[in-house]
Amino acid sequence: MIPRTTIRLAAAAFLAAVLATGCTGHSPGGAAPAAATGAAVSIQDTGSDTLLNLALAWAERYMTENPQVRISVTGGGSGTGIASLINGTIQIANASREMSAEEIAEAKKNNVTPVKFTVALDGIAVVANPGNPVQGLTLQQLSDLYTGNITRWESVGGRSRPVVLLSRESNSGTYVYFLEQVIRLGDSKSKSLFSPRTLLMPSSQGISAEVEQNPNAIGYDGLGYVTPAQKMIAVARTAAGPYVLPSVRTVLDRTYPVSRPLFMYTAGQPTGAVKEYLDWVMGDGQKLVRDVGFVPLPGSGG
Amino acid sequence: MTDLAAPRGSQSTPRTRRTRLSEFALETLIRVLGFSTIGFVVLIFLFLLREGLPVFFEVPPGSLFGAHWYPTFGIFGTLPLILGSILVTIISIAIALPLGVATAVFVREVAPRWAREILKPIIEVLAGIPSVVLGFFGMTFVAPLVREVLGAPTGLTAFSGAFILAYMALPTIISVAEDALDSVPKGYRDAGLAMGATKWQTIWRVVVPAARSGILTAVMLGMGRAIGETMAVMMVTGNAAVLPTSLASILQPVRTMTATIAAEMGEVARGSTHYHALFGIGIILFVLTFLINLAAASAIFQKRRKGGLR
Numbered sequence: 022m023i024p025r026t027t028i029r030l031a032a033a034a035f036l037a038a039v040l041a042t043g044c045t046g047h048s049p050g051g052a053a054p055a056a057a058t059g060a061a062v063s064i065q066d067t068g069s070d071t072l073l074n075l076a077l078a079w080a081e082r083y084m085t086e087n088p089q090v091r092i093s094v095t096g097g098g099s100g101t102g103i104a105s106l107i108n109g110t111i112q113i114a115n116a117s118r119e120m121s122a123e124e125i126a127e128a129k130k131n132n133v134t135p136v137k138f139t140v141a142l143d144g145i146a147v148v149a150n151p152g153n154p155v156q157g158l159t160l161q162q163l164s165d166l167y168t169g170n171i172t173r174w175e176s177v178g179g180r181s182r183p184v185v186l187l188s189r190e191s192n193s194g195t196y197v198y199f200l201e202q203v204i205r206l207g208d209s210k211s212k213s214l215f216s217p218r219t220l221l222m223p224s225s226q227g228i229s230a231e232v233e234q235n236p237n238a239i240g241y242d243g244l245g246y247v248t249p250a251q252k253m254i255a256v257a258r259t260a261a262g263p264y265v266l267p268s269v270r271t272v273l274d275r276t277y278p279v280s281r282p283l284f285m286y287t288a289g290q291p292t293g294a295v296k297e298y299l300d301w302v303m304g305d306g307q308k309l310v311r312d313v314g315f316v317p318l319p320g321s322g323g
Numbered sequence: 324m325t326d327l328a329a330p331r332g333s334q335s336t337p338r339t340r341r342t343r344l345s346e347f348a349l350e351t352l353i354r355v356l357g358f359s360t361i362g363f364v365v366l367i368f369l370f371l372l373r374e375g376l377p378v379f380f381e382v383p384p385g386s387l388f389g390a391h392w393y394p395t396f397g398i399f400g401t402l403p404l405i406l407g408s409i410l411v412t413i414i415s416i417a418i419a420l421p422l423g424v425a426t427a428v429f430v431r432e433v434a435p436r437w438a439r440e441i442l443k444p445i446i447e448v449l450a451g452i453p454s455v456v457l458g459f460f461g462m463t464f465v466a467p468l469v470r471e472v473l474g475a476p477t478g479l480t481a482f483s484g485a486f487i488l489a490y491m492a493l494p495t496i497i498s499v500a501e502d503a504l505d506s507v508p509k510g511y512r513d514a515g516l517a518m519g520a521t522k523w524q525t526i527w528r529v530v531v532p533a534a535r536s537g538i539l540t541a542v543m544l545g546m547g548r549a550i551g552e553t554m555a556v557m558m559v560t561g562n563a564a565v566l567p568t569s570l571a572s573i574l575q576p577v578r579t580m581t582a583t584i585a586a587e588m589g590e591v592a593r594g595s596t597h598y599h600a601l602f603g604i605g606i607i608l609f610v611l612t613f614l615i616n617l618a619a620a621s622a623i624f625q626k627r628r629k630g631g632l633r
Binding site for chain 1: 391392393394395396403462463466467470476477478479557558561562563564565575576578586587589591592593595
């Protein structure tokens, strides 16, 4: 009798544990494949959180001009979008970085040939609390800060305070770009990594909330996500300067050192509604880019 | 239901046959539903094992329990995540246990009837607040407070996370502990008072000890709630995978197992080592939750054997 009860209790505990664990994992997000309902065409567009606001602005404008097309836009990170494209659940993947060799190999395995379109440019702003007196940093100083070689603000001309490093999560294209271009200074042989003390924030909102209220914090994010309550830090390639603040102009004339292209990927050469949409994005759509805080493609007249 | 009252002796009237048939169908349906729940749970567990076990072969055990977690670069040291989860859970229980038991004692033993009728529903409402809302509250209110009052470099720390978790575990702890106090027989209180003990002495020396196994269950259930919580923790603890080594780690950022799974599951390529590693963390989390639940269950079992005191 006693052992039987024990077994039952163990089983109950086991069930409870399975349920508790089962609730915490979330399955890889993916939209359902587009189903043409009547004459309407539906396009699934997923990926980079950096591109999210811009992709939403494009989709909303395009849908008012072309009511027969339905575009659903979701975020989740560049990696998420690319994974969904490879799995065939979406038509367009937004990415703030290029696909890695492994991802392209993975796509080939699934008979998907990713095609890349550059849809806008973005400056990555380095931000700090408005109370922080530091005006400018060199790329080398940024690298030393983020690898943990410099841990106090006074080492780079600030007040006597500890540095709190903020970053996006590792599924963010911005994370990968910042690592390669700033922390590793563009050196592909470098093995430098983010300091383990770096706080990985799940969203841009998390970074801005912490930067706005914490005088020790330093963070980075897409130009379009910098709120007025954060202070942008001017960045220089070398200590001799010039120290440049990110803006549409400095990104376009390439004087601001931390800028990058933003992409949309399709599975194979786009056709039909997806092709029309992408043509519009790279043409008329460029007029919206500046309003959302990004930099239009050169020569697009945006 | 009136059909059940049909006389037993008359067997083969069409009416009783129909009754028996529908009863059989109902019973079978309920049985199938009951067993399918168990089946689903077993399937979830098998899925977890299938997706997670490969990591224990792909990554040597030495590095799997190493001190650095850089999944994008093939470094899968889960130790900081495991210790992070444990640290946050222990602090949150350290906060929630005295608060929860004190509240339960107040609600059950001290508060006048009208106060109890207001307090109980409020505590139940507390349980219904979505964790995202609590996380947002923690990010914008608790974190700055922790930084300014306790002097930490950032407010996004293990302590802030534990504070929010304690808040989330409280309703569970209070209601289970209150039930436990409630089932202490009235005779115990009368006997205590009759022996000349004050009301406080009766509560503290007689009633609470008599309910201790129920209170222990409450704590275990609260722990289960805390260790599995994801969203609020992800928003508040800073998610830096630092190994908590000293007491000072309480005021430093940590990264928990749940936050890691939630933050990274969206990006991984299916079948990669990183994907298996995340499910591997799920297995570790499962084992921990299982042990906690088992401890809670055995506490209930023991007190049943001792004579039904709750």
